[in-house]
Amino acid sequence: MFVSFFPKPKLFFISAVLWSLFAVLFWIFAGEQLGAYFGLPPADPNAPPIIGVGVFISKPYLWLYIYFAAFVAVFATFWMWYAPHRWQRWSVLGSALILFYTYFSVQINLAINAWRGPYWDFFQQAFAKPGSVSAAEFYWQNWLFAGIAFLAIGLSVIFTYFTSHYIFRWRTAMNEFYVEHWNQLRHIEGASQRVQEDTMRFSTIVEALGVSLIQAVMNLIAFMPLLAQLSHHVTEVPIIGQIPYSLVVLSIVWSLLGTLLLAVVGIKLPGLEFKKQRVEAAYRKELVFGEDDETRAEPLTLAELFRNVRKNYFRLYFHYAYFNIARSFYGQADGLILDIILIPSIVAGKLTMGLWQQISTAFSQVSNSFQYLVTAWPTIVELISIYKRLRAFEATLEGEPLPTIDQHFMETGVEH
Incomplete structure (x- = not known):
């Protein structure tokens, strides 16, 4: 890779x-x-x-x-x-x-x-x-x-x-x-798809995630000092009261809470996305063999393979449901948190419209940078799935044993 x-x-x-x-x-x-x-x-x-x-x-x-x-x-x-x-x-x-x-x-x-x-x-x-x-x-x-x-x-x-x-x-x-190295790789389940499709998806996602990560780091370097400077205009925070560098502290705490929340609720997703590729590939492969060999793609075999597809998709739907609920609630709260923080300063007349705009932008840039995992988690899940599939190629070329799930598909063609 x-x-x-x-x-x-x-x-x-x-x-x-x-x-x-x-x-x-x-x-x-x-x-x-x-x-x-x-x-x-x-x-x-x-x-x-x-x-x-x-x-x-x-x-x-x-x-x-x-x-x-x-x-x-x-x-x-x-x-x-x-x-x-x-x-x-x-x-x-x-x-x-x-x-x-x-x-x-x-x-x-x-x-x-x-x-x-x-x-x-x-x-x-x-x-x-x-x-x-x-x-x-x-x-x-x-x-x-x-x-x-x-x-x-x-x-x-x-x-x-x-x-x-x-x-x-x-x-x-x-x-x-x-x-x-095709002669060494062709026997791996879904080898053609991995070469034709997964390589493009891998390079695209890695580039996008890499740029996003670098931009998040650079945003922190650029906007953190500005947010610290603007914090002097926000002397009081609801419930908490006065804290030094209030906007910086609150942006970090709020972002880490969101990252931890979504990392916990989305922990099941990488494995299920990986299995989705497996069961889809096994079903597709049997259909392709059935085009040229009448002894393949028997109805009972296809029914069993499609049951594996359905089972994995239904599990994905369930886990994505509560993940999306948590992500949506956090996203909505994220749009309100800064206004709530600034209410005492706005009421006290300590902010101009220009300062409010600058604080809003700087706070969002810093908090979004700390929320890198929050926004990128679904894409990271997809990347992990693709990486695992291409890693089987690397294991073959390096003389290492295939991952357990690949070994099982090689023997049976169905999900374990």
Whole structure:
């Protein structure tokens, strides 16, 4: 699954994480300041924030682009020398480009959040004192937002096009790898489906989940300090009273509660999704054999195989029912929790509309990042199922015994 596309996958991913961590820490403690030696100093903390797309071509951002490109170049050069790989341009440089876009999308969210403050304060001022804000000021604020939005849309289209090719290259690498070893793999139940379908689904889901996880981490890095700063405007919380960094603490606690809740209620789902693929494959395989062999696909055999399909689906429906109930209730409560937290501060007149908008965005970004497992759990369940199916290929090629359920299907063709 990975060795076909990435050079020495275990070492590659470990080195990528460590190199990324070093790059981030070096940036925090020294790298950001180095830009001053090249005429690209960091932003003045006392200067007003740049609103609009101009922030992305400011000197601090230009230095960040150079810094990122330099670290990627060093990492890619090392791996192209140390472990040359056919797909290294896509797996190494392509992954770096995906990482950069993920970071940039977080910065776009920050730029929009910076725009929300003055924009909604204009609204509040206009409502409170008619005539105090001119139409030109509103038009200009909308123009600034349009610039950010158009940039985000354009980059999204380009990124979607690129990732489609990235995913298909990964599928191609897996396909070639498995086809090369087809004689060793063909006897495994559902081998054709695993090569034709599971490779595409695996690469698509891993890419999507990986990007979501990286974005969640980057959102925390970007929005956590902002949320801590905005917490100074929320001095009192219902029931609890005054707590330091209230918005940060509550976002973490609330998110962890949701993650724990859904992890517990959804613990049965990965195994059932895995069995679903098994029983469907066994039923489909018997029907395919029956097309060319009249002794196969007997009614009694098909009835037994379909009973296994029905049994597993009904169990899935039951477990997904209470999982979806828990997920829906938590999702609805998630939409109310921040408003409840802010009620004392709103009543006390400590928040403007601009601050409320910025707090709302920052809180949702932080809590959604901590809720990664909550939102991604159904997709993770599907990925686990696909991984288990493709893992049987890996076990065969590595000379390891097949998983128990695969061994049983090889012997009987039905669910144990």
